[in-house]
Structure formats: C-alpha cells, structure tokens
Amino acid sequence: MNSNIELLWLLVCTLLVLFMQVGFLLLENGQVRRKNSVNIAMKNLADLTLSLILFWAFGFALIFAEWRMDSLLPWLFFVGGQADLELTFFYQMMFAGTAATIVSGAVAERMAFRGYLTLVLIMAVLIYPVIAHWVWGGAVAQVSTSIGWLVQLGFVDLAGATVVHAVGGWVALAAVMVIGPRTGRFDAGYEPLKGQNQPLAAAGVLVLFIGWVGFNGGSVTGFGEVTIKVVGNTLLAGLVGATGGLVWSWWYKGWPQLLPALNGMLAGLVSVTAMAHAVHFNQVVVVALVGALLANWSAQWLARRGVDDVVGAVSVHAVAGSWGGVAVALAADQQLLATGLGFWQQLAVQVLGVVLVGLWSFTVAYVLLGWLHRRWPMRVQVVAERAALRLLM
Numbered sequence: 001m002n003s004n005i006e007l008l009w010l011l012v013c014t015l016l017v018l019f020m021q022v023g024f025l026l027l028e029n030g031q032v033r034r035k036n037s038v039n040i041a042m043k044n045l046a047d048l049t050l051s052l053i054l055f056w057a058f059g060f061a062l063i064f065a066e067w068r069m070d071s072l073l074p075w076l077f078f079v080g081g082q083a084d085l086e087l088t089f090f091y092q093m094m095f096a097g098t099a100a101t102i103v104s105g106a107v108a109e110r111m112a113f114r115g116y117l118t119l120v121l122i123m124a125v126l127i128y129p130v131i132a133h134w135v136w137g138g139a140v141a142q143v144s145t146s147i148g149w150l151v152q153l154g155f156v157d158l159a160g161a162t163v164v165h166a167v168g169g170w171v172a173l174a175a176v177m178v179i180g181p182r183t184g185r186f187d188a189g190y191e192p193l194k195g196q197n198q199p200l201a202a203a204g205v206l207v208l209f210i211g212w213v214g215f216n217g218g219s220v221t222g223f224g225e226v227t228i229k230v231v232g233n234t235l236l237a238g239l240v241g242a243t244g245g246l247v248w249s250w251w252y253k254g255w256p257q258l259l260p261a262l263n264g265m266l267a268g269l270v271s272v273t274a275m276a277h278a279v280h281f282n283q284v285v286v287v288a289l290v291g292a293l294l295a296n297w298s299a300q301w302l303a304r305r306g307v308d309d310v311v312g313a314v315s316v317h318a319v320a321g322s323w324g325g326v327a328v329a330l331a332a333d334q335q336l337l338a339t340g341l342g343f344w345q346q347l348a349v350q351v352l353g354v355v356l357v358g359l360w361s362f363t364v365a366y367v368l369l370g371w372l373h374r375r376w377p378m379r380v381q382v383v384a385e386r387a388a389l390r391l392l393m
Contacts, residue, residue, distance in 0.1 A: 009223045010087050016214025017094035023207030028105040030201025031311050035388035036109045043104045047120045051100035054124040055093050062129035064140040095164055099128050102168025105311030107175045110182050110385050115378030123171050127364050131357050135163050154339035155353040159219035161274035161324035167361045169318025174365035179379045181308030190303045198258050205262040209238050212269045216276045230276040237288035241268015244292030263312045264292035267320035274324040278336035287327045291320040325354040
C-alpha cells in the first residue's frame with residue numbers, strides 16, 4: 001500500500017467487516033425465540049472477543065508468519081509500527097471473528113455458554129489458522145514469504161468462501177450433530193420453530209449485505225478498477241441470490257417466503273466471495289443463483305434428517321461456500337485468475353481444496369467436541385432449555 005487512499009479504503013473495509021457482527025446479532029436474534037435473545041447476544045459478544053484475542057495472540061502469526069516458536073508471540077510486539085501492516089492485521093482479525101460467529105446461530109437455544117466458548121477456542125486455535133495458512137500463507141510478504149501449500153498448487157479464494165464461510169459452516173454442522181436438536185424441534189414435522197421477529201432477521205441480513213462490500217472489496221490489493229469490479233459483482237450476487245431464494249420458496253411452498261429469500265441473498269454473497277475479482281456479470285448471475293438454490297434445498301434436506309440448524313448456517317456457509325470454491329474453475333476468467341493452470345487442472349485443485357477444507361474443519365470439530373461432550377456435557381439441561389437460557393447458560 002503506497003497511498004493514503006489505499007489505507008483509507010482498507011480502514012473503511014475493516015470497519016464494514018466489523019459492522020457485519022451487528023448483522024449476525026440481528027439475524028440470529030430474529031430467528032431464536034424471545035426467551036433466549038439475551039443469551040444469543042452474549043454468545044455473539046463472547047465469540048467475537050475471544051476469537052479476536054486469540055488471533056492477536058498467535059493466530060495471525062500461524063497464518064502469515066514463519067511457523068517457528070518465536071512467531072507465536074503476540075504479533076503486534078514485532079510489527080515495528082508500520083501502519084499498513086497494522087491495518088492489514090486488523091482487517092484479517094475481522095475475518096477470524098466472522099468465521100467464529102457463523103457457528104453461534106446454528107447451535108442457538110441449547111448449547112451451554114462454557115461449551116460454546118470451548119467450541120470457539122477449538123476453531124480459533126486448531127481449525128481456522130491452519131486452513132487460512134494453507135490458502136493465504138505468504139499473502140503478507142512483509143511478514144513472511146512462506147507460501148501455503150494449497151495456494152502453491154494454484155487454489156484461489158479471494159476473500160474466504162472456503163477459508164471463512166465453509167470453515168464456519170462445517171464446524172457448525174459438527175457442533176449441531178454432536179449436541180443434537182432442540183427439545184421438541186421435530187415433534188410437529190420439519191418446519192422450523194418460529195423465531196421471534198423475522199423483520200429483525202431481515203434487517204440483520206441487509207446489514208450483512210452492506211458489510212460484504214468491505215469483506216470482498218478489502219481483499220483486493222490496492223484501490224482501482226478491480227476494486228470497483230469486486231464491489232459490483234458482490235452487490236449483484238446478493239440481489240440475484242435473494243431473487244433465487246424467493247422464487248425457490250414460491251415454487252416449493254406455493255407462496256413467497258422471507259427466510260428463503262434472506263438465505264438466498266447470503267448464499268449468493270458467499271458463493272461469489274471466492275472469485276469476485278475474476279468473473280463477469282453473466283457468470284455472477286449463474287454462480288449466485290445456483291448458490292441460493294443449493295442453500296435452500298440443502299436446508300430442507302438437512303432438516304429431514306434431524307439436523308437442527310437454527311439459522312441455516314450449514315447450508316448458507318458450508319454448502320454455498322464449497323460451491324463457490326468449485327465455481328472458481330467453472331465460472332472465473334482463467335486469465336484474471338492468473339494461476340497458469342488449464343481448466344481441468346484448476347478444477348482439480350479447487351475440488352481438492354474444497355474437500356480438504358471440509359474434511360479438516362468437520363473432522364477436527366466433530367472428534368474433539370464429541371470427546372468433550374461425553375465427559376463434559378456441552379448443552380444445557382432440558383428443564384433449562386424449556387424455560388429459558390439465562391445470560392451465561
């Protein structure tokens with residue numbers, strides 16, 4: 001970064017990504033029952049603060065610096081006061097917080113507070129930094145030139161469709177499988193339990209829509225034509241995704257519904273996050289539409305198999321994020337990707353990366369959470385769940 005305008009743009013993007021935490025809070029509060037609204041707000045605040053502190057302590061070093069013991073010291077201690085590096089650090093810190101927050105809505109209304117903090121700890125220490133290093137290692141050349149092995153193969157993920165969203169979604173799936181559904185969730189069929197306020201959830205999604213401009217736009221080096229392209233593609237993907245979710249609900253249910261449209265918007269945004277710098281408008285429409293349809297279909301499929309995901313995090317983030325990772329090879333302009341790979345080589349690398357990200361995220365979370373849950377129950381007792389989750393329960 002050589003100009004003040006570039007520093008200003010990254011600062012704005014950092015604040016926009018932080019502002020997305022407000023969107024997650026509103027979205028999740030709108031879809032839980034009123035009795036648990038304070039509890040879910042506390043978990044949102046807790047996962048943000050814990051994940052950011054852990055990222056400050058050693059997460060950034062694990063992702064971007066050399067893997068040696070002295071690099072596990074708090075990164076700010078050896079930054080050297082360089083403004084561009086410190087701003088890059090804070091921008092990447094927001095990504096770590098986003099990955100952790102994705103999980104909170106999926107496990108809402110039955111996971112104990114201490115269990116949730118343990119889940120965030122596992123994700124922030126053992127899952128997110130490892131995968132982020134695979135894909136983004138070496139991206140901050142001032143800190144280290146140690147390049148992650150997936151990016152060496154040619155894997156492309158601009159802003160975290162797989163690194164952030166798919167990781168959060170697969171960890172969410174592992175968590176909901178370990179702790180089980182809410183009491184009474186499937187007693188009356190597969191329709192979701194009614195949340196307290198759908199307009200509140202809609203407001204949250206619109207906040208996320210705005211924040212996504214910073215999420216994708218700040219991942220472009222510098223500020224110029226490519227940045228405008230990324231912002232335009234991001235906005236278009238959200239609009240197309242919302243339309244796809246609305247049409248899907250109209251066809252599947254017989255009338256338009258709000259929540260499928262909201263999930264469609266988020267799925268469209270997630271899908272294009274991997275390649276917003278390397279696709280044209282026509283490809284954006286296809287990628288976002290497929291992502292929205294896959295997310296809404298998979299939400300129904302999971303519900304019919306007893307998976308209780310309160311906000312649809314697995315479908316929106318794991319499914320759409322994985323689709324976005326694969327779609328890099330299918331939809332992006334090979335010249336703009338600049339990996340030097342042909343179509344089939346790029347497709348093989350993208351599929352390999354998506355599969356390994358899913359396997360690492362899900363397996364580590366499922367094994368550790370399952371082991372802990374058998375020895376130290378990670379969900380509240382049924383009587384407390386039926387009454388209300390207290391602030392720190």
